[in-house]
Amino acid sequence: MDAFIDRLDYPLYVVTVAANGERAGCLVGFASQSSIQPVRFTVWLSKENRTFRIAQAADHVGVHLLTTDQHGLAELFGGRTGDDTDKFASVAWTPKHAGVPVLDAATAWFVGRIVERSDSGDHVGLLLDPVEYGATASPSKGIFRLSDASDIAPGHPVG
Incomplete structure (x- = not known):
């Protein structure tokens, strides 16, 4: 699979969450629109990080797009x-729907209601129903991708 996976250069997203008086957020690479009608988006959170632990008690999460100049x-x-x-x-940041923290600097964002959770191994997928969203003017830079993060060491153990 390395020959396939090593060629991927997908967008990275910042996922934020608030529950029980705590906030958390992390950079994720496993995320995608997963339905057209109704619109659905899925993000997968590592079971190793704090964002996952806080999201277990949450009903909503925020998903943010960054640009290449927001390293x-x-x-x-x-x-x-x-x-x-x-x-x-x-x-x-600004609290949005259900108190989810939304990063003011994000080029685009949405808050999604967690419709379903799916264990996928070392990550858990959150199927989201978008309930609030926003964007700045068209970004002057490209969207932040996996190749832009090659020098970022994960803040928690991987795998």
Whole structure:
């Protein structure tokens, strides 16, 4: 499979969540639109990270697109763990539907209601029904992708 997987360069997303008075967020690569009618989107969260643990008690999550010039934001959410860093302390964000923190700097975002959870091995898929969304003007840079994150070491153990 390496010959196939090594050729992928998919978009990366920041997923945020709030539940029981706690906030969390992480950079994810496993995500995709999964239905046209009704519109559905699925994100897969690693069972190893804090965002997954907080999302277990949540009904909604936020999904954010970044641009290639937002490497620092991607590094914060992908290269640090929320177990010892308040990722939201140094970024501008706004509580949206169900109190989900939405990053003000994201080029596009949506909050989705968790319709279903699916165990996929070391990740759990969250099937989302978008309930609120927004975007800035057309980005002047491209969307942040896997190749843009090659220098970001994961904030938690992988696998």
